[in-house]
Amino acid sequence: MLFLQYTYRFTVWPALLGSLFLLHSIITSMLPHSNMAFSIAYMCAIAGLYVLERFHPQVPEWLSDDGQSINDVLLTLISKTFSYAFLQINLVLFAVQKLSDSQLGARIAGWGLWPHQWPYTVQIAAGLLMCELFFYWYHRLAHEFKPLWCFHAVHHFPKRLWVLNTGRSHIVDSTLFMAGIIPLVALGASRELISDLLIITAFIGLLSHANIAVPMGPWRYVFNGADNHRWHHSVKMDEGNRNYGQNLMVWDHIFGSYYQDPSRMRPKRIGSSLKLPKDLIGQLREPVAAFRKSLSQPLWYK
Ligand SMILES: [Zn+2]
Numbered sequence: 680m681l682f683l684q685y686t687y688r689f690t691v692w693p694a695l696l697g698s699l700f701l702l703h704s705i706i707t708s709m710l711p712h713s714n715m716a717f718s719i720a721y722m723c724a725i726a727g728l729y730v731l732e733r734f735h736p737q738v739p740e741w742l743s744d745d746g747q748s749i750n751d752v753l754l755t756l757i758s759k760t761f762s763y764a765f766l767q768i769n770l771v772l773f774a775v776q777k778l779s780d781s782q783l784g785a786r787i788a789g790w791g792l793w794p795h796q797w798p799y800t801v802q803i804a805a806g807l808l809m810c811e812l813f814f815y816w817y818h819r820l821a822h823e824f825k826p827l828w829c830f831h832a833v834h835h836f837p838k839r840l841w842v843l844n845t846g847r848s849h850i851v852d853s854t855l856f857m858a859g860i861i862p863l864v865a866l867g868a869s870r871e872l873i874s875d876l877l878i879i880t881a882f883i884g885l886l887s888h889a890n891i892a893v894p895m896g897p898w899r900y901v902f903n904g905a906d907n908h909r910w911h912h913s914v915k916m917d918e919g920n921r922n923y924g925q926n927l928m929v930w931d932h933i934f935g936s937y938y939q940d941p942s943r944m945r946p947k948r949i950g951s952s953l954k955l956p957k958d959l960i961g962q963l964r965e966p967v968a969a970f971r972k973s974l975s976q977p978l979w980y981k
Pocket residue numbers: 818822831835911
């Protein structure tokens with residue numbers, strides 16, 4: 680029985696993540712346009728995880744509307760569907776393509792900085808480690824540096840976690856986050872590799888916010904998922920200012936911000952101390968006003 684429990688805990692999270700990648704590859708094989716395939720796969724993944732939340736929630740109370748569900752959907756449409764899939768990925772990959780076609784791109788490729796000869800999975804791991812270092816420090820600064828927190832607080836505003844929390848970000852926050860791939864572009868990584876890293880980040884993001892009772896088992900020490908990310912959304916600052924990794928927890932381990940407390944239940948009280956209007960326009964405008972104000976105050980929380 681113990682063996683079965685351990686096997687379940689060891690396999691269920693990778694199996695769920697693997698099923699999202701499988702879904703994406705099936706849809707990609709049916710559609711000619713990769714960005715359209717990604718957008719449809721992302722929507723299907725959201726729909727599937729939403730159904731799972733209904734049948735197998737981690738926190739049943741979070742199934743009820745908190746008054747922010749419509750805003751979660753609209754902010755997801757703005758920040759993820761539009762900006763991530765159609766604007767940011769397109770723009771970023773267009774820029775990568777332009778760069779690689781340019782003289783500068785040819786010169787960078789000539790330097791041989793990116794190890795194109797490595798097996799593709801090793802390149803993915805290396806790329807993930809590299810952009811994750813940026814994601815880590817951007818996310819940490821977004822919690823500790825007040826001008827950035829003004830925008831990131833929109834993501835932490837709701838009092839419940841569910842699959843559509845993933846995309847509820849202020850567009851300034853989600854755009855700055857994308858700068859994490861600049862080092863890869865500068866090193867001459869391929870368009871395909873960067874695209875795959877963004878897709879991995881998108882799907883791991885969904886799993887880390889979805890309110891489903893799927894344990895991560897030992898994978899919680901390696902990857903970001905609901906087990907780690909729920910602490911990150913805690914309303915208590917000493918718990919919330921932890922677990923900054925988007926995909927991997929390695930930099931949290933190295934920089935001392937990894938947090939788990941197996942002796943306690945993961946927090947149900949989540950949210951942020953920053954007051955924001957409840958309406959969508961207010962949540963897009965107020966961070967800009969708070970940003971201006973923050974520049975005339977002490978810039979750091981600690
Ligand atoms: Zn955060």
